[in-house]
Amino acid sequence: MQRTERKLLTGGEVPQLDRPLTIIGKQQPRIDGVAKVTGGSMYAGDLELKPGMLYMKILRSPFAHAKIKRIDSTKAEAIPGIHAIIHKGKFPDWKMYFYLIPQKVFPDNVTWVGEEVAAVAAESIDLANKAIEMIEVEYEQKPHVLGIDEALAPGAPIIPTLDEVEVENVRAPSFPPVGNIFEGKPEVLKRGDPDKGFSEADVIYEDTYTVQFQYHAPLQTRVAIADWDGNKLTVQESCQGLWMVREDMMKSLNLTEDQIRLIVKYQGGGFGSKGGAQRYLHFISRLAMLTGKPVRFEQTRPEEFVSHPHRWSSKMWLKTGMKRDGTLTAMEGKFLANCGTGGTYGNQKDQMILTPWKLYECPNVALEQYGIYTNAQLTGYMRGVMVLMGNFAVESHMEKMADMLKLDPMHVRMKNYTMWGNQVKKIPYSAKNLDRCMKIVTDNIGWDRRESITESNKNKKIKRGIGMAAALDNGTGQPPFEAMADVVLSSDGTAKVVIGAVEIGGGMTTAMGMIAAEELGVSMDRVIVQYGDSEGTKYCPSTHANRMTAELGPAVQEAAYDARKKLFEFASKKMDALPDRLQSANNMIYVKDDPDRAISFDKALESLPSEGVTGTGSRIPNPSDWEFNVFSAKACEVEVDTETGQVNVLKVATAHEVGRALNPQAVESQLYGGVVMGLGFAMTEEPWIDEKTGTMLNPDLHQYRPGTILECPEIAAFTVEAEDPFFAFSAKALGNGVLIGIAPAVRAAVAHATGIWINDLPITPDKILDALYGTNKKAKDTTKSQQPFMDRPHLSSSVKAKDYIEERGE
């Protein structure tokens, strides 16, 4: 039983390999490469459609906030070919789990345009669409709010969130909202005495930054096929992780773990949005169980935009005090996230204030993070999560202060550099190489050209600029996720890596194969990776949040080590040497002190029992006397056309600390991808949500505008490698943090070129023109700071921040 095994999980030490590496660090083609370039990769939506399969369609709310007064599906149900319809009238109290957070499936009030009101299973998509039209719903419209300011304004309508309070669940809110504020309180981080710090400062500067919602827009829209045989539910899915989704479904459908089989062989992009069970998955599963037939659902592109949890937007106020030499003396901030109507744990603990808390050394810090409920769809995890948002505020602020003090922005960053992961308890990072990252990117972009560029910009219409930013991202390897893996050696000469993981494109399965091959001392062609099926594999994290290489890697390594040890027991008899004196590499097993005494791997495998040998591994939990974060730096060069406001990014340099790049080419690809997505966030991607109706007006790729190849600049990608003994072959996290820091670097470069500081993302031509010629004085004014928006009386009366202050580590 999986559950029991999870509790017994401890993990073991794997000794260092006492030989040079043969596979790790060398370029390996992806194990799924051929299938993907030939069209042979069968994604969930490509699977053979079973006879008798039904198609699901969803009736979605046309209103941003409304009470459902009456819903009647009898006319729709009378249409021949309609097999089942589910809605609030039929399942009034159905509670489902979404990323392990309890939510009502069909709440009394719909709270965003696009919320699911009913789901139909029909014999064809056309019929399902017809039935959707025939369902009668009577709504009572209510006032809605979309922005943070409106949601906090006096007399604002209270938005009934989807998230339900569940105290014993660490992922769910522990307190009900007060007003529209998540849990009715901020998340607080505090150290030292900010008042004292500000009194010591030579310069004090405060400013407000805003960032927009960002949508994942994966190329594959969500798709699944659910099949119920009367006792067991088999689901072909497009999610990012099997186990969290299965757990969500178990709770929602009241099934046991043996009753759900999830399969995700190929997956067309997730970027964080598909980690847990999506709402549609509960619907198709329920419909499959009601009808006893397989049910298929594939979202349309507009549905993909309105129905999935996109990244929070935010408004961030930051105030810092600095000495003339650039030393930070105090920092105070109020960071507000627009949580939409809920989704994946609205406030994300301290994620948005993590960067100001940890990136720079500062003795006096007070930070508050609020989650604000609105009617702006669902919000949730996306590559970079909330760290990306906080990073924009902090890095923009540091840049501005350096400018005010006439200091090199690099100098200011190095002046406040810290090796302490916890500055109060003095806990160091397991590794930190941000200084190297910053040096590499600034050298690459040509940092010493800053003054000559400024000089040559004079009297030019098209101006150039360069900028940089540093970034901190969540490390990995924390609870609550565990990881387990098996490695099976067979007498046919293969090594099978059995993992319950999903490949979302990061090259994780190839990396796991490489870890096993290296530890076993065999070539990659012998390695088979079995993945993407909850049957026959063990628990591991979803492929998200930097977890996979860092958390599953050590488990695979231990399993391979365990299998190798077992094989050496057999080999030692043949080689007349003690097992612990043996070593293996390049498909050979040899005696360490006498490498000439060697036999081939195949020879050793001959003596195995028919079922082969199985090695098992699990991850060692992180020790608490180190802090685990990963660091990166980005720099870019831009050209700003002061007549059109167009920003042309000429080049981006990105350097990441990765511990060790297992597969350097795949790492480089991740870095490229981060730049492309990061530039989208910085410059083009933005939803237009109509204020009057709450409807998203651009739920399509052309108008939402993720970066195409035409927007892709020259990219210089670097990895900074250093030992980190807590991870398999030192391989740490990468995929999540690749776009953190791009936006502030672009902003800094635009400021260098034009002298204007854009505080609200995305940096679009209209904002630049407005700042250059328009009436928007605020963006131009570099001396006066804006009024902090959280000092409004209604907030201080509804939230007593002091009551909740957690003084971390003090």
Add this chain to the structure above:
Amino acid sequence: MIAQKVSFESNPPKKTQKIQLNVNGKTESIVVDARETLAEALRFKLKMTGTKLGCNRAECGTCTVIVDGKTVFSCSVLAVEASGSSIESIEGLAQGALLHPVQECFIEEDALQCGYCIPGMVMSCKNLLDHNLKPTEADVKQATAGNYCRCGAYPNIIRATIKAAEKIRSRL
């Protein structure tokens, strides 16, 4: 001008139609719905699911195929319009286990991540090389401007395509 009311009485529109498609050199005779797109016909009638659907409105490019030498979004061509045409799709590129140079180079240059855009992307690049064996970076960008890759493999795609052109040239 006011549109004339059309009478269908003498010539009623047909709901379904039998068409012939030459797909990857093989002639296929299928009955399609008049509203069915080429992408749907390929995916659901001919079970050639290598061609993907990402938006169904000519935005994302995952459904790109080559019709009579032109790259087209198969989601925006009706199957009946393509009747009699010669169609190349991703399934037709490799000859058995022998990959097309574009496919080879996509793997070598790691020009793929999740792989969902790849069938369309590869077809756009293949058609570029069919017409231009000395493509510049700008040519590749132009040829794939209609193919989104959210994983952002663009730099690798440019490198892979130029490398594939070199490979093809060296084999001529």
